[in-house]
Each structure stands twice: as structure tokens, then as C-alpha cells.
Amino acid sequence: MKDLNERGTENEAKGAAKELKGKVRAEIGDKTDNQSEHIKGHAEQLKGKVQKNFGKGQKNSDPDNI
Numbered sequence: 001m002k003d004l005n006e007r008g009t010e011n012e013a014k015g016a017a018k019e020l021k022g023k024v025r026a027e028i029g030d031k032t033d034n035q036s037e038h039i040k041g042h043a044e045q046l047k048g049k050v051q052k053n054f055g056k057g058q059k060n061s062d063p064d065n066i
Helices: 004-031 035-060
Strands: none
Touching (some): 004 035
16 A cells, blocks of 8 residues: 555656646647637646645655655
């Protein structure tokens, strides 16, 4: 079973990847003048930021890290 620090690191990495993917998707939407893709990209980017910050919170709340 993973401890809080490991899960936090995993969430941070997955969130950063999701954030980058969303940024690329939004840029593609801009370049192709596709507003739907642009919006979906920004939504995915926001989800990635939330997951990344959640991971940071998990790592900070791990009692073994104090």
C-alpha cells in the first residue's frame, strides 16, 4: 500500500502531465480556430492544476515528512 508521500508524488506528476496536455490542446484549438477544443483544453489544464496541488497537499500532510 502506498503511503501519503508516494500518492502525493504520483498525483503531482499526473496533474502536471494533464496540465501540459490541456495546454497543448488549447493551443491546437487556437491555431485551428476550434473554440470547442480550446475550451476543452483549458478545462483539462485546470483539472491538472487541481490534481497537482492536491498531490502537493498530500505530500505536505504526510506525518513522515515532518
